[in-house]
Amino acid sequence: MAIDAVSPAGSVVESGTLIVATVPALVACKLHAIADRKGPSLSKRESDALDLVRLSGDLVRSDESVQALRSAPFDLATLVAQVERWFMDDALRTARLATAAAVSHGQLDSNAVSTVGRLLLEQLSE
Helix, strand or coil: CEEEEECCCCCEEEEEECCCCCHHHHHHHHHHHHHHCCHHHHHHHHHHHHHHHHHHHHHHCCHHHHHHHHCCCCCHHHHHHHHHHHHHHCHHHHHHHHHHHCHHHCCCCHHHHHHHHHHHHHHHHC
């Protein structure tokens, strides 16, 4: 991402590039994080679940991002198993965790979670 530093007068004083994580990379990281939380960091699963549902929703709306996830340098079968676990098998649990993190945004329905998971799995298998 290109960024510019602008003076108070409005002229560009410095330009640069900011490297940020892509949505596919964040989904893969969140799937790993939510599965591996233990001890004091266990409470972080709530925000992991919310991030995961939101990011996956963004991901299924972008063919380019799904292609990037399909061609990522890791075992796709492991990723698919995690998607099946958190979005299909444990959709109610994931929805409850995400809802706990999004208290001001309303309740997340387990059907919505499983729909996002199903769409993601369909796109990964194409």
